Amino acid sequence: MTPSRTGHSNARFVAIAVSAVTVVALSGCGSAKDPSGSSNPSWPASVESIETASPAAEPQAIEVNGAHIRVPSDWEVTAPSKTERATLNTPVDSSGTSYGTGTFNADITLAGDTEELAEGRLKVAGSDAKRLEDVKFGGQTFFHIRELHGGVDSLDTYGTVIDGSEVTVAWAFNAELATREQIDGYINQVMPSFKFVG
Structure with missing residues (x-):
């Protein structure tokens, strides 16, 4: 592995994800496609090259302010309480490296609807950000914005x-x-499990 690959720490990924969520919280967002661009709403739970938890292992149930997701049992989850955002770290590989993280948050908003929330997020996102087609999880329409920072993050x-x-x-x-x-x-492995019970 080259130095450029090993120089990225999990802390950096957490900081990036927390920054992205913070920007969303300060900004003011509907037809469904998966993130890969396919119009097939039945996505695979994983790809062959990703190690997944044993089928017998129970997923972890995470709740933040009435929003619920399920995370595979081999992921590391930090969820201080049901009212604080949760951090989801993907499983580590044989070298002890986690390739990414997710930050799950639910809280009151000034945005009137999903479209307004998405527009506000795009205004403060990087110049390389683009909005992909909306997706549905748990009967709710989510916007999807993708950014690629320096080809690395x-x-x-x-x-x-x-x-x-x-x-x-x-x-x-x-x-x-x-x-x-x-x-x-x-x-x-996570997003299709979303549900909101308020």
Whole structure:
């Protein structure tokens, strides 16, 4: 592995994801496609090259302010309480490296709807950010914005507004370590499990 690949720490990914969520919270977002661009709503749970938890292992149930997701049991999750955002770290590889992280948050919002939330996020995103087609999880429409910083950090932000609350999941991956297929595979192990119970 080259130095450029090993020089990225998990802390950097967490910082990027937290920054992405913070920007979404300060900014003011509907037809469904998966992140890879396919119109097939039945996404694979994972890709062949990604190690997944044993089928017998129970996924971890995470709740933040009435928003729920399930995370594979082999992921490291930091969820201080049901009212604080949760950090989701993908499993480590044989060298002890996690390729990415997600930050799951739900809180009150000033955005009137999902479209307004997405527009606000795009205004403060980097010049390389682009909005992909919206996706549906748990019966809710989420915007999907993708950014690629310097060809190294891949950021995928999903967000929606439900009953005056915004729900966001900001994913940050090292694009030098994980392929687009792997990144989408990791995201799709979590996002389809979303539900909101208020």
